[in-house]
Amino acid sequence: MKNLLKNLKNLLITNTYLLRKLKNLLLDNLDILLFLIIIPIKLIKFDRLIYPEYTHYKLIIKPIMSSTVCLLSIAVIFKSKIRTRLLYIFDILISILIIADTVYFSYFKDIISIGVLKNGVMLGGVKSSVTSLITLSDFLYFVDVLILIPILFIYKKHKRNELKLAFRASLFLILLIPAGYINGKAIYNMSVSQPNLLQTMYNKVYIDKFLGTLDFHVLDLYNVTQNKISNSKKLSSKTENNIRNALNKNSSNAPSVMTGRYKGKNLIIIQVEALQQFVINSKVENQEITPNLNRWINKSLYFNNYFYQVSSGNTSDAEFLSNNSFYPASSGAAYYLYAGNTYSSLAKEMNDNNYYTAVLHGYKEGFWNRNVMYKAQKFKDFFGEKSFNLNETVGLGLSDKSFLRQSLTKLKSFSEPYYSFVITLSSHYPYDDTTGYGDFNVGSYDGTLLGDYLKGIHYTDAQLGEFLDNLEKSGIMDNSVVVLYGDHYAIPKDKINDLYDFQNIKNPTDLDWYQLQKVPMFIHFPKDDNKGVNNEYSGQIDLYPTIANMFGLPQNYMLGTDLFSTKNRMVIFRNGSFTDGNVFYVSWTNTYYDIKTGNTIAESPKLKKEKDNALVQLQYSDNTLNHNLLKKFTSKKKK
Numbered sequence: 001m002k003n004l005l006k007n008l009k010n011l012l013i014t015n016t017y018l019l020r021k022l023k024n025l026l027l028d029n030l031d032i033l034l035f036l037i038i039i040p041i042k043l044i045k046f047d048r049l050i051y052p053e054y055t056h057y058k059l060i061i062k063p064i065m066s067s068t069v070c071l072l073s074i075a076v077i078f079k080s081k082i083r084t085r086l087l088y089i090f091d092i093l094i095s096i097l098i099i100a101d102t103v104y105f106s107y108f109k110d111i112i113s114i115g116v117l118k119n120g121v122m123l124g125g126v127k128s129s130v131t132s133l134i135t136l137s138d139f140l141y142f143v144d145v146l147i148l149i150p151i152l153f154i155y156k157k158h159k160r161n162e163l164k165l166a167f168r169a170s171l172f173l174i175l176l177i178p179a180g181y182i183n184g185k186a187i188y189n190m191s192v193s194q195p196n197l198l199q200t201m202y203n204k205v206y207i208d209k210f211l212g213t214l215d216f217h218v219l220d221l222y223n224v225t226q227n228k229i230s231n232s233k234k235l236s237s238k239t240e241n242n243i244r245n246a247l248n249k250n251s252s253n254a255p256s257v258m259t260g261r262y263k264g265k266n267l268i269i270i271q272v273e274a275l276q277q278f279v280i281n282s283k284v285e286n287q288e289i290t291p292n293l294n295r296w297i298n299k300s301l302y303f304n305n306y307f308y309q310v311s312s313g314n315t316s317d318a319e320f321l322s323n324n325s326f327y328p329a330s331s332g333a334a335y336y337l338y339a340g341n342t343y344s345s346l347a348k349e350m351n352d353n354n355y356y357t358a359v360l361h362g363y364k365e366g367f368w369n370r371n372v373m374y375k376a377q378k379f380k381d382f383f384g385e386k387s388f389n390l391n392e393t394v395g396l397g398l399s400d401k402s403f404l405r406q407s408l409t410k411l412k413s414f415s416e417p418y419y420s421f422v423i424t425l426s427s428h429y430p431y432d433d434t435t436g437y438g439d440f441n442v443g444s445y446d447g448t449l450l451g452d453y454l455k456g457i458h459y460t461d462a463q464l465g466e467f468l469d470n471l472e473k474s475g476i477m478d479n480s481v482v483v484l485y486g487d488h489y490a491i492p493k494d495k496i497n498d499l500y501d502f503q504n505i506k507n508p509t510d511l512d513w514y515q516l517q518k519v520p521m522f523i524h525f526p527k528d529d530n531k532g533v534n535n536e537y538s539g540q541i542d543l544y545p546t547i548a549n550m551f552g553l554p555q556n557y558m559l560g561t562d563l564f565s566t567k568n569r570m571v572i573f574r575n576g577s578f579t580d581g582n583v584f585y586v587s588w589t590n591t592y593y594d595i596k597t598g599n600t601i602a603e604s605p606k607l608k609k610e611k612d613n614a615l616v617q618l619q620y621s622d623n624t625l626n627h628n629l630l631k632k633f634t635s636k637k638k639k
């Protein structure tokens with residue numbers, strides 16, 4: 001009995017000792033505990049806002065917890081007082097970041113990036129309505145910051161058991177290594193499942209949804225810094241002069257019949273999603289695939305050897321090439337990387353000629369960083385998803401039918417002369433939303449990607465036909481030049497065999513593949529003037545110089561060539577492949593093909609020169625963009 005009592009007493013003493021130890025441990029690390037609870041709650045709350053459809057936290061908990069622990073690991077290196085302060089500062093900063101993200105998201109349905117801040121989009125677009133956008137619930141993010149003030153004050157008085165530096169350093173590693181690994185793995189997985197996404201940031205919301213906003217902002221910072229570091233080397237004035245001369249080559253063009261002929265007319269450019277050339281004047285099951293475009297091509301000047309030149313920036317690269325006459329970024333997307341640059345874009349030159357300029361596209365404003373980049377290109381207005389009534393959707397968003405109808409109404413209200421850049425959406429990969437496509441019979445291709453594409457593009461063709469007919473009926477066409485082209489490929493490489501089969505190509509070569517990378521481009525002039533076919537080899541980079549010539553705009557800063565004034569151009573692709581219309585060089589196999597015979601040919605000194613020149617042109621483009629040379633060139637010119 002005595003022993004039992006003694007044992008009980010001992011147990012009690014040890015327990016109280018343990019309890020006291022535990023209590024002290026908890027109190028000593030209260031700041032860490034609170035940080036580990038508060039920050040993930042805030043991050044998850046924001047994630048729920050941008051991703052209301054998700055049903056469980058499993059998707060996001062790993063990157064959110066691991067990024068929080070990574071931050072925490074930095075703080076634990078310091079002594080307890082500094083650590084607590086640091087964690088508190090992190091809390092404040094994260095709260096500000098999330099509130100800013102929330103306000104921006106409620107307006108643009110996108111996430112703030114450094115480019116957004118640099119371009120002042122936040123100020124321009126949101127300023128007027130900032131107060132109406134901040135809701136009371138946004139302040140919840142700050143509640144703990146306020147409540148913590150008195151708590152931290154009292155907490156200061158608690159004497160903590162100070163850890164030795166060696167212990168703190170090991171704690172740092174113990175936290176950072178697994179957390180960094182888990183976080184890195186989440187980022188890596190995304191880079192595998194969504195190639196190009198992390199470099200181009202075309203869909204910031206997607207990244208934020210699945211990695212959390214902390215990771216998103218760190219990745220954004222990483223991209224920007226990496227770009228800054230790799231471009232920090234200054235260019236010599238000789239290199240700069242060479243670039244300036246190369247950009248100016250169009251200015252020395254002798255005036256042609258087209259020069260200034262359409263000055264004062266409206267310009268409507270229609271960029272069609274995934275419109276490839278092979279569907280033009282082609283049939284499936286004895287029906288025309290694009291009867292309307294075929295009809296309009298007959299009334300227009302059709303360029304039937306026109307290539308897309310996009311790189312990983314896809315649609316945005318097509319816009320970039322066509323509006324600026326520069327090559328896309330070597331990796332990543334120009335719309336993201338160079339959004340802070342100065343441009344001598346088509347819209348800017350049109351503005352300077354008293355045109356009204358606007359972009360119309362019925363999709364999310366922040367996608368492809370458009371809201372930021374249109375500002376940099378000096379478009380006066382961007383009518384994005386918010387400006388349209390989303391009364392009918394196909395695929396990604398607003399249907400082309402509804403979009404083009406609403407766009408026509410908008411065009412009618414624009415003050416003339418105007419430049420309107422209209423971008424369609426419905427014929428977007430994977431083309432499987434058949435709503436409104438009718439029952440276009442694609443025979444044996446039914447159920448394949450190619451079959452779906454044929455249905456999809458047939459639908460878009462019908463909408464474009466209606467739009468073009470209405471432009472004509474309403475008299476707009478009499479006073480406008482209308483340009484239409486496809487942005488990029490529709491059938492990716494892994495499904496290309498279906499297309500070879502459709503085209504009846506046996507034993508395809510890389511030349512065959514390249515010849516299928518054409519997109520239709522036509523220019524319709526008032527009264528069907530200049531109609532015909534132009535067979536010259538050309539590409540998207542040549543559009544701006546061509547339009548500049550027709551509209552009497554300066555042709556000073558462009559790498560493409562005017563389709564009406566220049567012969568023997570080279571069409572250069574981002575990977576260094578090129579064609580001069582006779583020979584096709586495929587860079588990934590270092591092979592030259594004779595276009596007429598389809599045979600490979602040996603490199604001649606002339607071809608070697610062309611190959612080197614292709615790389616020089618790409619280098620001019622990269623240098624201009626990386627060093628923001630247009631800012632320098634255009635401001636010097638004004639003096």
Ligand code: GP9
Pocket residue numbers: 273313314315316363364367425428
């Ligand atoms: C969406 C659209 C799609 O706005 O332009 O871009 P893409 O995926 O084709 O590059």
Ligand code: MN
Pocket residue numbers: 273274314315487488
């Ligand atoms: Mn596209």
